[in-house]
Amino acid sequence: MKKAIVLGALALALTSTTAYADTSDKRIALSNNYAGNSWRQAMLTSWETVTGPAVEQGIVAAADAFTTAENQATEQAAQIQNMILQGYDAIVVNAASPTALNGAIKEACDAGITVVSFDGIVTEPCAWRIAVDFQGMGRKEVEFLAEKLPEGGRLLEIRGLAGVSVDDEIHAGIEAAMAENSQFEIVGSVNGDWAQDVAQRAVAGILPSLPEDIVGVVTQGGDGYGAAQAFLAAGRPLPIIIMGNREDELTFWKQQKDESGYETYSVSIAPGVSTLAFWVAQQILDGVEVPKDLVVPLVEVTQDNLEEMLEQTAAGSVTNVEYSLEDAQAVIADAS
Amino acid sequence: MNALRMVFSKPWIWAFIAAGGVFFVTVMFTGGASTIGLGQAALTFASFSVIVGLGQMFVITLGPGNVDLSIPATMTLAATLALKVMESQNGMIFVGLLVALGVGLGVGIANYALIKALRIPPIIATLSSSFIIQSTAIWSNRGLRIRPPQWMADLTTQSLFGVPNVALIALGITLVIFVLLEKSLYGRWVSAIGQNMRAARMAGVPVDGVRFATYVLCAVLASLAGFLLASFSGGAALNMGTEYLLTSIAVVVIGGTAVAGGFANVPGIWGASLFLFLVVSMLNTYGASAGVRMLLTGVIIIGVIIAASRRRVA
Missing domain, CATH: 3.40.50.2300 (Response regulator)
Known part of the structure; x- marks a missing residue:
């Protein structure tokens, strides 16, 4: 009898974490290593455009972006350690080095934080990787x-x-x-x-x-x-x-x-890939099973869609795509 | 014979010999067919290095510890703001130029204020100010490329009698700087301060005023170079100045200006700027990989510096 209750409670706990987890109290941080070119600027702008409404709608509690000044791995490692101390639930990272941040990333994982790397990915196995082909x-x-x-x-x-x-x-x-x-x-x-x-x-x-x-x-x-x-x-x-x-x-x-x-x-690739990483992190926090390796879709411009793509591209910037929750789910489904 | 010896005793001659040698080796690849094309390209791209190099030369001549590390950021900010103001309109070119030069003036004043009022060593002062300048550039336009006005684009990309216009502009600036250094009181003062600041002060040289003017001059030249480079390459980019930090110092050193200060050398800046462009072109032409290219560039630069400094001792 006692055993059955324990099992029942366990089953309930499992279902609630896998399907019904709520991310409205979760805080996500973006750790970015460089902002000195137009691609990175567009990446940060996209992050703001997509995460702002997500926070307003209560999908997540916070989505703060942080950029290091010097594009140094040591500096970014310290930044990630600060994020651990600040108690973020997930860290989305565009890394200065594929290996030099592994120590800090491991610390974050050990503290129960979800780490999603994109564009500049990390090799630490506990982190998710959204890589470009x-x-x-x-x-x-x-x-x-x-x-x-x-x-x-x-x-x-x-x-x-x-x-x-x-x-x-x-x-x-x-x-x-x-x-x-x-x-x-x-x-x-x-x-x-x-x-x-x-x-x-x-x-x-x-x-x-x-x-x-x-x-x-x-x-x-x-x-x-x-x-x-x-x-x-x-x-x-x-x-x-x-x-x-x-x-x-x-x-x-x-x-x-x-x-x-x-x-x-x-x-x-679209600088808006940062928003894809955001939704992937949100999905992981939501309890969705996400494979560790995902691939960023390429954005191609051809003779036929040139005019259309040019119209979507802001003057002086890069052709951009901002990803939605559905896009992220599609990318996850492709990889599973 | 005497004239020949006099020429060889000039510290700038080695930069020109090196540039000439590299040029010859490069055009040999095509049996001389690339002479005009390569010459024009070298003059064009050397011009930007010359303009920033002249400013850095004055700063370095002020003596040990004097260097301006804010040149890349100043170029970026001046170009970004100027192109934003001009909005690609020909009528606004003059205003754009004033904005660019104004940025240089402001940066120069701010740099020297940090050095003098807060007693921060120049290397730290200009490095920290460059963070502020670069952040301002990012903040002001978020890295969006605005096209230069058509007239500016034409001016900077076309040539007069086969000589690129930017090279003519750089030559004009060089002549002014040459007169300033060799003939004016200000030039003598800069050298005197670099040779011995205390002695210069005792002799009645207005040390602070001269140092102030030098940092302003360097920043103004950097902003002008940024303005021209952005007009030439179709817009300002946030990382457009990066290359010019090391280049500005390298052309000064290779050109025969004393690293310890006190002795400046204007012609050498041209030789060194041409050389730095040509050495990369030569190694590219012969298909050296990036690693070999950087290695050889380093070795050749050290070689030229040794040759130039040995001559000076002898």
């Missing part, structure tokens, strides 16, 4: 070129910031796809640091030494417009430059499309 991005670029230019030709590669894992990942994707498409040859490679002015300078420096018949430029995002400017300044024909969803890149593409039927392809 950067290799897939690189592969898609080459596959697009292979489709547009079946006879192949010479390519220029613009890489990101040397020594950052994202740069290696995208490059690995491009290399893998190049191996399958031997009609293409990369004749030059420069580092554009994901910045238009750096890319412009690097491309302008190597361009005079490159053959005239460059047919395509594979990029990593935030460097396409700078590359295009360098080609125009050198008086060269414009190759197919893959873009990275920045407004100036898409505007340039639109102009060229209207003038001369220019065709290219643009791919990146």
Whole structure:
């Protein structure tokens, strides 16, 4: 009899945590390592736009965003430790390093805090990871070129910031796809640091030494417009430059499309991925079974949806998507 | 023979020899076909380094411990505010330029106020002020890129008789700075303070006034460089100045200006700026990977500095 009561109570407790948990008293914090470019600014703005109403509607009690000043892992680890002390129920983190924060993340998990990492993910197993398929991005670029230019030709590669894992990942994707498409040859490679002015300078420096018949430029995002400017300044024909969803890149593409039927392809992830991470954290707090590894959907701009995507993109910003609870549930369902 | 020896005793000659050598090796890759293209690109991109480098040169010449680390943030803020004010309209260019220069003036005054009134060492003062400046830039426009007015974009991207306009602007500024350093009382004062601040003070040099003017000059040049760079590259970005922190110091050192202060060198800034652009282009052209490129850049820079400083001793 006694046993039955205990079992019954246990069953009740289980069902209440899995299905009926209420997150209205839960507090979620965003730990962000860097805010010094437009992508990160859009990411923070999206966080505010989505979490503000969520807090007002009482879905969660708080969703505070914190950014470290120096983009240092040690600083972010201290920030996470503060969040543990402040008693947050979940921490959503865009990490400065995939490994250096693991100690602090483990402490948070041990304190019973849900940790969801996104974009800059962490390797600590207790945390959830919303990762970007950067290799897939690189592969898609080459596959697009292979489709547009079946006879192949010479390519220029613009890489990101040397020594950052994202740069290696995208490059690995491009290399893998190049191996399958031997009609293409990369004749030059420069580092554009994901910045238009750096890319412009690097491309302008190597361009005079490159053959005239460059047919395509594979990029990593935030460097396409700078590359295009360098080609125009050198008086060269414009190759197919893959873009990275920045407004100036898409505007340039639109102009060229209207003038001369220019065709290219643009791919990146939406800065609003922070809101996806927010909803995933909310779902975990709600007791939903969420797999530890999730994948961020890529945002692609093609010849057909260019005008539509450009309209959605704020002047000077990046094509953005803000995710809803339903989107998060769909991503979770895909991964389960 | 004597003239030759005189030329080689100049500390700036090594930066030009290095730049020339790297240029030659790079154009050899295409058998000389890339000479004009590479030359124009080098002049264009060296111009921005020259403008910030000249300001940093004056600050470093003030003596040990003097350096302006707020240059990147100043460039970003000046460019961000100027482009926001101009709203891509040609009629507002003059106002935009004034806003940019005003930012430089304000930053320079604030920097020296921190150094003098609060007695903070320049390295810490300018570093901490750069956080405030950068945050203001982020806050003012949240990193949105506004297009420069068409006239400014044309001015900065076009050339006159094959010479890029920005290079002509940088050359004009260089000439003014050269006269200021070599012929004016102010230039002599800066060198005197750098050689021995106490002696300069005893000799009646208005040390505070000169140091104040130097920090303001450096910030104003940085803001001008930011304004031109943003016009050239199609808009201001929050990280547009990052590269120029190390560059501004490197061009001063490679150009033959004494790191310990007291001896400035204007022509060397050009040699060093051209060299820094060309060395990256050369290594890119020959397909060196990012790691090798950084390693070789470091080794070559050390080599040039050693060559330049040995000559000076001899």
